[in-house]
Amino acid sequence: MAGLARLSLGEDEVESLTADLDTILDYVEMLQSVDTEGVEPTAHALPLPTPLREDRAELGLAPEEALGNAPAAAGTTFVVPKVIEGGEA
Amino acid sequence: MSEPLGNVSELRAALDAGSVSSLELVESALARARGLDLGALVATRADAAREEASLADARRASGDLRSPLDGIPMALKDNIAAAGEPCGCASRILEGYTSPYDSTAVARLREAGAVVVGRSNMDEFAMGSSTEHSALGPARNPWDPERAPGGSSGGSAALVAAGIVPLALGSDTGGSIRQPAALCGVVGLKPTYGRVSRYGLVAFASSLDQIGPLARTSADAALALGILAGHDPRDSTSLPDPVPDYAAALAGDCTGLTVGLPREYFVEEGVDPGVLGAVRDAVLELEKAGARTREISLPHTRHAVSTYYLVANAEASSNLSRFDGVRYGRRAESDDVGALYRRTRSEGFGPEVKRRILLGTYVLSAGYYDAYYRKAQQVRTLIRRDFETAFEQCDLIATPTTPDTAFRLGERSGDPLRMYLSDIYTVSASLAGIPGLSTPCGLPGGLPAGLQLLAPALGEPVLLRAADAFERRTDWTQRWPGETP
Numbered sequence: 001m002a003g004l005a006r007l008s009l010g011e012d013e014v015e016s017l018t019a020d021l022d023t024i025l026d027y028v029e030m031l032q033s034v035d036t037e038g039v040e041p042t043a044h045a046l047p048l049p050t051p052l053r054e055d056r057a058e059l060g061l062a063p064e065e066a067l068g069n070a071p072a073a074a075g076t077t078f079v080v081p082k083v084i085e086g087g088e089a
Numbered sequence: 090m091s092e093p094l095g096n097v098s099e100l101r102a103a104l105d106a107g108s109v110s111s112l113e114l115v116e117s118a119l120a121r122a123r124g125l126d127l128g129a130l131v132a133t134r135a136d137a138a139r140e141e142a143s144l145a146d147a148r149r150a151s152g153d154l155r156s157p158l159d160g161i162p163m164a165l166k167d168n169i170a171a172a173g174e175p176c177g178c179a180s181r182i183l184e185g186y187t188s189p190y191d192s193t194a195v196a197r198l199r200e201a202g203a204v205v206v207g208r209s210n211m212d213e214f215a216m217g218s219s220t221e222h223s224a225l226g227p228a229r230n231p232w233d234p235e236r237a238p239g240g241s242s243g244g245s246a247a248l249v250a251a252g253i254v255p256l257a258l259g260s261d262t263g264g265s266i267r268q269p270a271a272l273c274g275v276v277g278l279k280p281t282y283g284r285v286s287r288y289g290l291v292a293f294a295s296s297l298d299q300i301g302p303l304a305r306t307s308a309d310a311a312l313a314l315g316i317l318a319g320h321d322p323r324d325s326t327s328l329p330d331p332v333p334d335y336a337a338a339l340a341g342d343c344t345g346l347t348v349g350l351p352r353e354y355f356v357e358e359g360v361d362p363g364v365l366g367a368v369r370d371a372v373l374e375l376e377k378a379g380a381r382t383r384e385i386s387l388p389h390t391r392h393a394v395s396t397y398y399l400v401a402n403a404e405a406s407s408n409l410s411r412f413d414g415v416r417y418g419r420r421a422e423s424d425d426v427g428a429l430y431r432r433t434r435s436e437g438f439g440p441e442v443k444r445r446i447l448l449g450t451y452v453l454s455a456g457y458y459d460a461y462y463r464k465a466q467q468v469r470t471l472i473r474r475d476f477e478t479a480f481e482q483c484d485l486i487a488t489p490t491t492p493d494t495a496f497r498l499g500e501r502s503g504d505p506l507r508m509y510l511s512d513i514y515t516v517s518a519s520l521a522g523i524p525g526l527s528t529p530c531g532l533p534g535g536l537p538a539g540l541q542l543l544a545p546a547l548g549e550p551v552l553l554r555a556a557d558a559f560e561r562r563t564d565w566t567q568r569w570p571g572e573t574p
Contacts, residue, residue, distance in 0.1 A: 001447055005434075006430045007435050027395060030395055031465060044326070045297075045473060068189055069186050070415075
């Protein structure tokens with residue numbers, strides 16, 4: 001689960017978080033007793049149609065503003081370690 | 090130390106009379122925040138605030154005020170973006186971050202002339218009910234510094250309660266405005282979902298998050314909501330409905346209103362008797378103000394906390410995936426991009442945030458989705474229907490805001506489930522998307538208790554009217570920490 005969530009946890013953390021999650025999952029188990037046969041799920045409390053706007057270009061953040069908080073940037077790009085194995089660098 | 094700042098109406102009267110200037114109010118707020126040292130204000134913008142206050146003083150002198158909040162000092166919760174300012178969400182992962190743009194809420198407040206003096210402490214990414222889960226250390230409750238101010242908007246609540254600022258913005262996902270308002274003895278309003286734009290609010294649970302004011306009175310909350318509310322093309326979930334004149338809705342008492350009392354909330358079990366007594370007295374006061382009361386039922390109440398924690402944390406696990414050390418915030422370097430993500434997130438997030446990301450990831454994972462997430466969404470429908478049925482029988486619902494008064498720092502931080510149950514009375518309204526307000530209604534054992542009022546979607550005018558009528562009949566909004574009763 002930690003891998004899916006992109007977290008690496010120490011042994012102590014695994015132990016205490018596992019215990020916490022067990023307690024919480026035990027508690028939420030009560031939901032299984034509710035009869036939800038045929039009940040639609042709610043994703044948003046208030047139903048709203050998806051609003052559309054005119055298809056017109058608008059200015060967003062300038063590249064230098066968007067990159068202003070980047071831990072590493074070059075030109076107009078964010079820099080990360082090499083993602084693709086093999087081939088020319 | 091400087092005197093506490095009173096409510097906005099009192100400050101406006103003093104400003105209009107020339108007995109104080111906005112600049113002096115800003116100086117007072119900064120000095121008082123320093124002197125009280127509650128851990129409530131995590132960043133200040135002293136010079137900018139002084140400059141803006143002087144401009145507001147000039148506007149007042151020339152008679153062209155922009156709004157009732159022109160020149161009024163206030164604070165922003167640390168998860169609401171303001172251009173050029175930090176927006177750390179009380180997290181190490183956003184250390185050093187500077188917002189490149191204004192949230193819509195902040196843009197509207199600027200337009201109105203309000204003067205932001207600083208940013209208020211919170212539980213990391215708004216995940217918590219005590220403001221103890223902050224990478225910057227806990228905030229303290231002005232009524233008893235050994236106790237928590239509640240959370241997650243605990244810094245905002247403490248600042249208003251201590252008279253440092255008369256008004257602060259918070260955000261409420263499951264009670265994060267109303268619960269700290271109750272524990273600090275101030276007014277907290279969570280508007281209808283979509284009434285205030287979320288553009289520039291760092292997302293926790295997108296189907297629940299809502300910005301709202303913490304204030305000394307409901308009349309002040311009405312002024313703030315009037316400025317904050319309205320459609321925003323940058324938030325497609327913001328409601329298109331016209332914004333009423335909330336301040337004008339405050340006239341009158343509670344005549345003609347039926348207030349529902351859900352039997353599931355008025356039980357002895359699990360509620361502090363002092364809190365329950367104060368809320369029962371408050372209901373009597375609403376009756377004296379002309380309201381009729383009747384018992385109602387919200388039968389799925391006991392499932393609300395479970396439903397909330399499944400829905401909110403599923404959304405959180407998805408929303409917080411953006412904090413990966415690539416585009417902003419802190420990065421833990423590595424030659425391997427996967428290790429970079431994992432190390433960045435493991436070093437940057439605190440334990441409560443990790444707990445919630447893991448829970449959310451689990452309930453969304455293949456094999457568990459239907460049993461947990463979809464089930465919770467279905468129960469959310471039933472909780473919504475409970476309110477629809479209830480509001481056929483009443484105009485407003487009254488409940489305690491919290492089961493207890495403020496708890497001691499550290500008392501619940503080792504017991505996540507017990508902490509989650511602090512929100513037992515507030516999460517239902519969040520799941521249903523309806524507005525809720527907490528107003529102070531007593532001081533059992535010397536600590537504040539809150540009356541929660543709930544209304545149907547877009548029912549803020551009636552909510553504010555009833556709360557204002559209650560506040561004018563009692564003196565709970567005039568009390569200060571440390572005064573002898």
